[in-house]
Amino acid sequence: MAMTITQRCLGCYACEQVCPNQAIEILAGIFTIIAELCQECIDDFSVPQCSAICPAEEAILDRHGYAVNPLGSLTGVPAEIRSRWMV
Secondary structure: OOOEEOOOOOOOOHHHHHOOOOOEEEEOOEEEEOOOOOOOOOOOOOOOHHHHHOOOOOOEEOOOOOEOOOOOOOOOOOHHHHHHHOO
């Protein structure tokens, strides 16, 4: 089980600071999660701490490949309005 950081990551370091298993590493400015160390905070917290603190939508995927903070979840902007902005 492990979370995944996508290219939507802003590089803000927030997740790296809160990971209880030190499972987040930065290589050449790219944040990645070390799968062997990531336990999705199951024994420590009710939600993975990396996704709880992440300020970017779609930057972290769960073990099934779904965005933990999907588009609109942090901004509250409905999909029909967001679609007008995306070209």
